[in-house]
Amino acid sequence: MIAVVAGLLYAYILWGAIGNLIQLPKELGTLTPWWLLIVDVAVPAVVYLAAILLGLRQRFVTRAVLFVLGATVLGCCTVGSIAFVQTH
Amino acid sequence: MSGSDDDDEALTWAGGRDPSHYETPEVKPRKPPKPARSTAKPAAAPADADDDDELSPPTSAVVLVSLGILGGIYLLYTVGWFVSWQRFLYASADELELIAFHVQQVLAIVGPPLWFTVTLLLTRERKPQVRLLWLLVGALVLIPWPFVFGS
Numbered sequence A: 001m002i003a004v005v006a007g008l009l010y011a012y013i014l015w016g017a018i019g020n021l022i023q024l025p026k027e028l029g030t031l032t033p034w035w036l037l038i039v040d041v042a043v044p045a046v047v048y049l050a051a052i053l054l055g056l057r058q059r060f061v062t063r064a065v066l067f068v069l070g071a072t073v074l075g076c077c078t079v080g081s082i083a084f085v086q087t088h
Numbered sequence B: 001m002s003g004s005d006d007d008d009e010a011l012t013w014a015g016g017r018d019p020s021h022y023e024t025p026e027v028k029p030r031k032p033p034k035p036a037r038s039t040a041k042p043a044a045a046p047a048d049a050d051d052d053d054e055l056s057p058p059t060s061a062v063v064l065v066s067l068g069i070l071g072g073i074y075l076l077y078t079v080g081w082f083v084s085w086q087r088f089l090y091a092s093a094d095e096l097e098l099i100a101f102h103v104q105q106v107l108a109i110v111g112p113p114l115w116f117t118v119t120l121l122l123t124r125e126r127k128p129q130v131r132l133l134w135l136l137v138g139a140l141v142l143i144p145w146p147f148v149f150g151s
Helices: A002-031 A034-054 A060-087 B002-011 B033-059 B061-087 B095-122 B128-141 B145-149
Strands: none
Touching: A002 A034, A002 A060, A002 B095, A034 A060, A060 B061, A060 B095, A060 B145, B061 B095, B061 B128, B061 B145, B095 B128
8 A cells, every 4th residue: 555655656756757858858958967867767666666675574664664765765866856957 | 206306496496486586687697699699690691692682783893983974974964955955946837846846855854864763773683784785875875966066
């Protein structure tokens, strides 16, 4: 159950990253940081898989905490990416 | 027969059966309690040993120092994310996107202390190296880039 809820939240972040991958190159042109946009798309999936694997034999609370921790990592990556695009 | 009665009498005091005469000082010469205490110690020793076992991984000086350094780094990260949250300006026409951004900013602030705490809790029974490795991974993943970029 927690995996489904977390999956939806992570999917929203993944959706935003895919949107950036499509939209930003039109705005930034040759200055597009492709590596960053690709990393932003990959990170939600990687973090979700990591949270699933690390929480395999854990209690519900532990699995929930791992998903929250994953969300914090996604928050760091997203805000960091926006800061990079703004400053470069 | 009478000789044995005499022996019994010789070993008892006349008022020995008087309850008021029950001599508490008799307890004094009983030194077996001390050995009993000493025997109780081995019984408690396994618990102490367990405590030692639980504490034994971080008791290494190197591990302790490493944990202290990493704890300081995580604290700096938290401050870095907090400062960037205060001065980071982000505009978007999409209200939902704006809310999501602010939520992610808060999550970013919570990230370092949460990673540190969760790592210490979930790796209690693991080797100190594993614990330090996970903390190093967190220190790489949670770098406050907005603070570094000055945004």
